[in-house]
Structure formats: C-alpha cells, structure tokens
Amino acid sequence: MNIDDLTSHMGAWLGGQGPHANVVISSRIRLARNVAQRPFLSTASPAQRRDIYESLSNEVARLYPINTSLFIDVDKASPLDRQLLVERHLISHHHAVSEGSRGVSVSHDESAALMINEEDHLRVQVLSEGLQLEALWTKINAIDDKLSDRIPFAFDKQLGYLTVCPTNVGTGIRVSVMMHLPALKWTKEIERVERATRDMRLAVRGQYGEGTDVVGDLYQISNQTTLGTSEEEIVEVFNNKIIPRIVEYEYAARETLIKHSLEQFEDKVWRAFGLLSNARCISTQETQTLLSPLRMAIHMDRFSVIDIQTLNDIFLQTQSAHLQKRAGTTMNGSERAIARASYIRQKLS
C-alpha cells in the first residue's frame, strides 16, 4: 500500500453508516504519550528528535506489519501528500506544517494512525464512522497496551501521563465527535448548545480541529480536561449522554424546520443542488456549505437524486489535495475550482 492508493477509497470515518449516522459523521479518540527520560520535542535537539523518531518508528512497525500498512516519513513527504493526509484526518495540520523528523503509520483501513513527533512524541488515534466511542476505546487501549509493553512512557503517579502541554496531562485522551448540525444552526439553537458544552468544559471546533472554522455545519465536539476523570468515564459520558442529547436536539430542530419552514428548506436544498449541478468553478468551502442541506435532506428521506455515499464521495474527493492527487499534477486555485466543479457535475449527472 502506498499513499497514492488512498484516494481510491473512502477511509474508515466517512462510510456514512454507524450509530446515529444521520447526525454523527465520525468518532475519534487520541492518546498523547511521551517516552520517559527523553526531552520533550519543545527542547529536543535535531539529533535527539531524530533518535526518538527512529526508535518509535521501529516500535510502531512491529504493531503494523509493513505490508498491510502505510508508513510515511512526513518530513520527506511532498506538501501535497501532507495535505492529503490532513484532508483524510490521518494527521493534524500541526504535523503537516511543523519541521524536523516526524512520521505517521496508518493502518490498512485508515482506522488507526500513529503520529510520531507531533506535539508529543507519540499521538495515537483511532477513527470510525458514526458514534462508536466505546469500541474505539477498546481498540486504542489495546494498541496503547502493546506499545507500553515495549516503550517506557513518561508517567507520574500523581499527574498520570506527562505531556508537553499541561492541558493534556493525566489520561492524555481527547475524544472528538464530528456532528452535522444544520437545523440547530439554522434555528440559531446552536448557540445554546455551544454555551452548554462550554459549561461542561468541552470544546466546539470546526471539522479539522483546533483553530479551524465551522464549514458545512460540521462541528467537532471534544473534551478539554484530561485530569481527574478516567478514560472510561469520559468515553461513557460522551457516548451515552452528551452526544445522544445533542442528536436529540438536532432531530427536534429538524422537525421544527420541516413543520414550520418546509418550503424555505426545500428551496435551500434544490438551490444547493442547482448550484452544485451547474457550477463551472467552485471552492472547497462553497462545496461543503452547499452539501450541508443536501446531506440533511437525504437523511430525512426528502431528497433521493443522490445517496449519502455519493455525497460523501464528493465531500472527500473535491478537497484540494485529493483533486490534485487524482489528476496526477499540481494545480493552482483557479484550476482546482474548475476541476472540482467538473467532478461534482459528473457525480450529480
């Protein structure tokens, strides 16, 4: 498997299935770990950084035999390949743009990715479609057990796993759920949800995580505190309480919208479809914004021209690096806008 194979399929998190799939796009858990007795990357010299990279790469290779997984030396990868990995949620933006020895190991189905030398020495993440945090915790816990059999992680009996930034200390866990909340946005109820989640010390961000804007009504909800609560407790509260509650709010808002503003909603859906079907130049942001009402209408059985798989295909494949990788060439902004519009028209015809 090599990086060019990635664009030929959807990846683990965008299948459009799984519990609460009408609202929850995907679930993700990541763990931050550092090797004991080594400097954090914030102070490591290039040689120390290289040494950490090489020893962790070897350990990670044992987890994923090389013939079934993909290992990428991110430092040597082209900017386009790095961007592709960000678009597929396999590495963070920070990992793509930082400097020095660093890499990522990706499982063959893209459901697990181990970033080496991100902010911490190791950031392990697992992804799935729909709301499946309990299964993800079982999976990542097993990966972490295997790693800690061989790697002595920096751990303090009072503070738990030690991280570069004290905001991650303790469990080092971040649980994130990507939700599609168009009705809450349109009815402005989203502000109440944002306030309530803030009160619970949760973060609400755009789909690419920290520092990104919300586009296409896709919100990423994640925990901010990592100390004083066990991993199982955080997962349980997210999986069985917080997220199902927000799903309920979204359903209620969708019903209200259909009941009181059906014509306006259908107008929005068909205008979006009209634009997507006819545009000759279109940006990623406009594409994702227009896909939002279509996604909601498909999930509510009010739009059957395309199915959710086709919509997700457009969502993923029209991102900049995906377009260029498939075309086998680099393109400037205008060329990408034309190629994007052409791809969408072909999929919608």
Added chain:
Amino acid sequence: MDVECEHCKKAKATVHITDVPEKRERHLCEACAQSEGVIIKQTHQTTTAILQEFIKQKTGIDSSDEQTCPHCHITFREFRTKGQLGCPHDYEVFREALIPLIQRAHGNATHHIGKVPATSDDAVRRQAGTLKLRRELDQALRDENYELAASVRDQIKAMDASESV
C-alpha cells in the same frame, strides 16, 4: 429570576461567582466578566493560548520564574511564555507552581484517575485504583445510591486490606 450585571448595570448577569475567602457573591454579564479577567473569551483560542492566559492571570508565581530544570535547562519563565514544558522532569521541578495552573485547566483536579502503564509498580497501580473507587463512592453517595455505595466501600476496604498484607 433575571439579575442585572452589577458592573455595567445594563446587561443581564450570566456569570455568577463567589469570591473566596470573603464568600462575596458577584453577578456579571459576559462582557464585564471578560474585562475583569474572570472568564476568558473562547472563540478561536487554542488550548495553548488558553493555558497562556491562565498563566498570565495567575499571581504569586513570579518567584518561580527563574527556577531552572537541571535536565532540559528551561526556566519557568520560558514555560510561561511558550505554554510548553521542556521534559518530563519539569513536572517535578516546577510542581509547586504548576499544580495551581493544572487545577484551573482541569476543573480543579489534582490527581490522575485512569489508566496506569502495565510497567508501573504495584503501589502506583493500587493508588490509581483506590482513587477511582473513592470517586465512584462520592458519586454514589451524591446520587443517594446507597446499595452501590456500600459495594464500592467494600471494594475499597478489600484493597486497603490487601495493601497492608
């Protein structure tokens, strides 16, 4: 009942705080709470930026500024500027100054409850297990679930007994 912001006397108070140790109650609107540094504006702040805000607001840690880690050689002042520590030893070297910051960032928590690496010694594993059970006991008592509380208390006793063997 709506309460008026006691600072600007215009907006509705949405932030209610009790000053310790005076135990004085204050009611502020979000804007006034932000201008007084009681709460931090959330939009588009990275967690590092939030931590840096916490650090800036924290008083009484200036004396730690020049303290230096003998392993990675960063000073506490450098940590305050960057929001990042230099090595795992920093948690030990700067512990006294770090704990209040960690508490604020983690909802007042001061102890890890959760997974312990398999390679940790038995005492650490036992301590983590007991802490988790004590939290469960507190929750059960708050929920008035006395049956569960009794069962958790038995588990804590059993752990304590095995420790003293």
